[in-house]
Amino acid sequence: MAFEEEKKFFESYIREKNLKWSEQRMQILEIFLRNKKHLTADELYRMVKEKFPSVGYSTIYRTLKLLCDCGICSELRLDDGTIRFEHLYRHKHHDHLICLKCGRMVEVVDPEIEKLQERLAKKEGFILERHILLMYGLCPKCQSK
Amino acid sequence: MAFEEEKKFFESYIREKNLKWSEQRMQILEIFLRNKKHLTADELYRMVKEKFPSVGYSTIYRTLKLLCDCGICSELRLDDGTIRFEHLYRHKHHDHLICLKCGRMVEVVDPEIEKLQERLAKKEGFILERHILLMYGLCPKCQSK
DNA sequence: TCCATATTGATATTGAATTTCATTTTCATG
DNA sequence: CATGAAAATGAAATTCAATATCAATATGGA
Ligand SMILES: [Mn+2]
Ligand SMILES: [Mn+2]
Ligand SMILES: [Zn+2]
Ligand SMILES: [Zn+2]
Numbered sequence: 001m002a003f004e005e006e007k008k009f010f011e012s013y014i015r016e017k018n019l020k021w022s023e024q025r026m027q028i029l030e031i032f033l034r035n036k037k038h039l040t041a042d043e044l045y046r047m048v049k050e051k052f053p054s055v056g057y058s059t060i061y062r063t064l065k066l067l068c069d070c071g072i073c074s075e076l077r078l079d080d081g082t083i084r085f086e087h088l089y090r091h092k093h094h095d096h097l098i099c100l101k102c103g104r105m106v107e108v109v110d111p112e113i114e115k116l117q118e119r120l121a122k123k124e125g126f127i128l129e130r131h132i133l134l135m136y137g138l139c140p141k142c143q144s145k
Numbered sequence: 146m147a148f149e150e151e152k153k154f155f156e157s158y159i160r161e162k163n164l165k166w167s168e169q170r171m172q173i174l175e176i177f178l179r180n181k182k183h184l185t186a187d188e189l190y191r192m193v194k195e196k197f198p199s200v201g202y203s204t205i206y207r208t209l210k211l212l213c214d215c216g217i218c219s220e221l222r223l224d225d226g227t228i229r230f231e232h233l234y235r236h237k238h239h240d241h242l243i244c245l246k247c248g249r250m251v252e253v254v255d256p257e258i259e260k261l262q263e264r265l266a267k268k269e270g271f272i273l274e275r276h277i278l279l280m281y282g283l284c285p286k287c288q289s290k
Numbered sequence: 291t292c293c294a295t296a297t298t299g300a301t302a303t304t305g306a307a308t309t310t311c312a313t314t315t316t317c318a319t320g
Numbered sequence: 321c322a323t324g325a326a327a328a329t330g331a332a333a334t335t336c337a338a339t340a341t342c343a344a345t346a347t348g349g350a
Contacts, residue, residue, distance in 0.1 A: 018295095018296085019296070019297085020295085020296050020297065020346080020347050020348070021347075021348090022296090022297065022298080022346075022347075023346095024297080024298075025297090041337085041338085042337085054298090054299075055298090055299080056298065056299035056300070057299080057300095057337095057338090058298075058299065058300090058338095058339080058340085059297080059298060059299070061337095061338065061339075062297085062298090062339095077222070077224060077225075077226060079222060079277060080222075081222060081226065081228075081337095083226075083337090083338095097265075097266055097269055097271050099271070100274060106269050106271070108265055108268075108269065110261055110262075110264075110265045112261055113258055113261045113262065113265070116255055116257055116258045116261070117255075117258065117278075117280055119255075120242075120253055120255045120258070120280070121242055121280055121282055123253075124242055124251050124253065124284075124285075125284065125285035125288075126242050126244070126251070126280070126282040126283060126284055126285070127282045127283045127288060128280055128281070128282040129245060129281050129282045129283070130280075130281050130282075131278065131279060131280040131281065132224060132277070132278070132279045132281075133262075133276065133277070133278045133279075134276060134277045134278075135262055135265070135266055135271070135273055135275075135276040136273070136274050136275050136276065136277075137266055137271040137272045137273040137274045137275075138271060138272045138274070139269075139270065139271055140269075140270035140271070143270075143272060163326090163327090164327070164328085165315080165316050165317075165326085165327055165328065166316075166317090167315075167316075167327090167328060167329080168315095169328080169329075170328090186306085186307085187306085199329090199330075200329090200330080201329065201330035201331070202306095202307090202330080202331095203307090203308075203309085203329080203330065203331090204328080204329060204330070206306095206307065206308075207308095207328085207329090226306095228306090228307095291350100292349105292350085293348100293349100293350095294347105294348100294349095294350105295346105295347085295348095295349105296345105296346085296347075296348100297344105297345080297346070297347085298342105298343105298344085298345070298346085299342105299343105299344095299345100300341100300342095300343100300344105301340100301341085301342090302339100302340080302341070302342100303338100303339080303340065303341085304337100304338080304339070304340085305336100305337100305338095305339105306335100306336095306337100307334100307335080307336090308333100308334075308335070308336100309332100309333080309334065309335085310331100310332085310333070310334085311329105311330105311331095311332090311333100312329105312330100312331100313328100313329080313330095314327105314328080314329070314330100315326105315327080315328070315329080316325105316326085316327075316328085317324100317325100317326095317327100318323105318324100318325095318326105319322105319323085319324095319325105320321105320322090320323085
């Protein structure tokens with residue numbers, strides 16, 4: 001099976017916290033990793049359910065929480081309130097371009113923007129910890145329709 | 146009473162849409178405007194309730210929706226999912242610095258950041274429509290504690 | 291193997307937001 | 321002014337994602 005590294009990482013986190021390994025947790029992790037980023041909890045639930053029909057909704061949420069806690073995944077709250085989960089393990093910080101028509105999400109980083117944010121914060125006396133930048137518009141494909 | 150201009154503006158919007166003027170709507174608008182920005186629906190509800198004890202929760206939500214539709218107020222969805230409403234009438238676009246400790250929100254704009262966002266979007270072929278930038282950190286006061 | 295403890299999944303519960311609906315209010319018309 | 325059609329209101333019911341509860345099950349150290 002794939003994603004041995006992430007699975008080992010998750011397992012050590014689990015051991016460290018005196019939690020227990022479980023088939024469900026590993027299945028959820030694998031399916032989360034196998035699929036492209038930015039799934040909702042419900043989308044993930046349906047995918048896991050296909051291979052593992054007995055899985056409960058709560059287990060999805062509980063496992064996602066663990067995955068967020070250990071840094072494998074991270075929650076992204078969009079403009080409309082929906083929460084999507086994205087890969088964080090060995091992924092650097094990035095912002096998002098989101099198509100208003102088809103929902104496509106492009107991951108981007110602009111070091112200059114990041115730097116200017118720091119400058120802006122400093123001007124107001126803030127010490128920045130993190131930020132969220134969501135840019136909404138039309139992707140190339142959706143512009144021609 | 147204050148905010149005559151905004152009230153007139155709201156009233157014309159209401160007439161235009163063949164809706165009806167009501168005491169509640171005007172009270173809600175006035176209290177929304179009177180208070181500093183970034184209230185939650187519930188905070189606004191409580192404030193309106195003080196002067197107008199019979200008001201219902203739904204009327205708050207319904208009026209906030211109208212105020213958003215006509216451009217007097219706008220919804221700001223924060224990182225933790227809470228929705229706050231802010232003044233939009235004669236207020237320009239701005240982003241937010243938010244203190245993680247005390248919740249203080251500072252409104253900021255950096256034209257360079259805005260420009261770089263456009264550049265970044267163009268690089269990916271996107272046509273930008275809007276964006277949300279939330280910067281979280283510690284405000285000056287909260288740094289010394 | 292034993293067994294304390296964590297995990298699971300069905301179900302119930304939460305809380306913000308919305309919908310429903312009987313009653314009240316608005317306002318164009320006469 | 322009245323009148324009445326249509327909109328607005330507030331209480332209550334409903335929605336929906338997320339969380340909590342809890343009896344049954346699985347895990348893993350001794
Ligand atoms: Mn992403
Ligand atoms: Mn603001
Ligand atoms: Zn698109
Ligand atoms: Zn502060």
